[in-house]
Amino acid sequence: MRKRSGWNAGDIPDLRGRTAVVTGANGGLGYVTARELARKGARVVLACRSAARGSEAVARIGREAPGARVEAAALDLADLASVREFARAYPYDRLDLLVNNAGVMALPYGRTADGFETQFGVNHLGHFALTGLLLPTLLATPGARVVTVSSMLHVLANIDPRDLGGERAYRRWTAYARSKTANLLFTHELARRLAAAGADPVAAAAHPGYAATGLQTAGPRAEGRRGAERLMELANRAVAQPAEAGALPTLYAATAPGVRPDSFTGPSFAMWRGAPAPSPRAPWTRDDRAAARLWAASEELTGVAYTALGA
Numbered sequence: 001m002r003k004r005s006g007w008n009a010g011d012i013p014d015l016r017g018r019t020a021v022v023t024g025a026n027g028g029l030g031y032v033t034a035r036e037l038a039r040k041g042a043r044v045v046l047a048c049r050s051a052a053r054g055s056e057a058v059a060r061i062g063r064e065a066p067g068a069r070v071e072a073a074a075l076d077l078a079d080l081a082s083v084r085e086f087a088r089a090y091p092y093d094r095l096d097l098l099v100n101n102a103g104v105m106a107l108p109y110g111r112t113a114d115g116f117e118t119q120f121g122v123n124h125l126g127h128f129a130l131t132g133l134l135l136p137t138l139l140a141t142p143g144a145r146v147v148t149v150s151s152m153l154h155v156l157a158n159i160d161p162r163d164l165g166g167e168r169a170y171r172r173w174t175a176y177a178r179s180k181t182a183n184l185l186f187t188h189e190l191a192r193r194l195a196a197a198g199a200d201p202v203a204a205a206a207h208p209g210y211a212a213t214g215l216q217t218a219g220p221r222a223e224g225r226r227g228a229e230r231l232m233e234l235a236n237r238a239v240a241q242p243a244e245a246g247a248l249p250t251l252y253a254a255t256a257p258g259v260r261p262d263s264f265t266g267p268s269f270a271m272w273r274g275a276p277a278p279s280p281r282a283p284w285t286r287d288d289r290a291a292a293r294l295w296a297a298s299e300e301l302t303g304v305a306y307t308a309l310g311a
Contacts, residue, residue: 009039012039014040014041015255018043018097020044020095021045022034022046023075024048026048026050030099031243033099038068044071046072049077078122083130083133084129094140094141097144098144107119109166117165119166119175122179123180128298146187147253148203156173156174158282159294161294166178181282182294184205185285185291193309204263204264205264206276208266209249252265253265
């Protein structure tokens with residue numbers, strides 16, 4: 001028998017009695033994350049933009065993990081009214097794991113329902129608002145964690161505090177990288193504020209390396225660029241790791257013992273593929289002043305203040 005190498009989904013501890021919310025759980029990394037948490041006994045809420053796809057994911061998890069306790073709930077991170085409604089309707093008195101997984105990648109320029117550039121609005125602001133609105137329940141749950149999924153591509157760009165939405169000169173990959181930097185700055189500042197308040201939850205981040213999901217082809221498909229879409233499909237087949245492997249860093253950050261606040265977990269080999277391991281990150285993602293400025297701007301833009309932390 002070949003020796004198993006590195007941490008994998010079989011190492012997830014027993015999660016019976018725990019409740020998790022996973023955004024974007026109807027496909028790709030989010031689906032695998034939700035399925036594996038449920039397989040280990042957690043009650044999992046699949047927070048999905050499409051009700052139909054959410055219901056399909058619930059049925060599929062039921063087939064792949066018999067006995068799993070999963071349910072779907074509507075959440076559109078591009079609409080703060082939807083985020084508020086999801087948080088208002090959240091039916092449980094505990095939340096052990098909040099996995100901020102959903103995202104968009106390299107889309108043509110667009111705006112959310114609230115007027116924000118789509119990638120910044122969905123990838124960062126939507127999750128900032130969701131976490132803040134669910135924070136009282138997280139604080140009331142011993143050992144809770146908030147895991148936000150970033151990307152190795154955050155290294156391509158720092159945020160521009162004068163142009164958070166990329167309005168001046170929009171470049172899709174730069175905007176994506178900035179939104180993923182924002183995820184790490186958010187995690188950094190959330191971890192700092194939780195520690196200052198003496199609060200229990202751990203805020204950590206993860207990234208999948210290069211994993212084959214529908215994320216890479218969404219932008220070209222939206223513009224009808226069939227050649228670019230085909231190129232992404234070929235790259236996914238040739239060099240990407242499957243979603244099952246790409247989800248492991250998120251699952252590790254969410255469940256492994258001893259995960260530290262503001263840690264960043266990714267694949268072990270060149271940030272690309274392999275078992276979960278501590279991942280390098282750009283130095284600007286630990287900039288206290290930049291994180292505080294982004295936090296203040298995010299509170300103003302979303303109208304969500306983290307008053308439960310007293311700061």
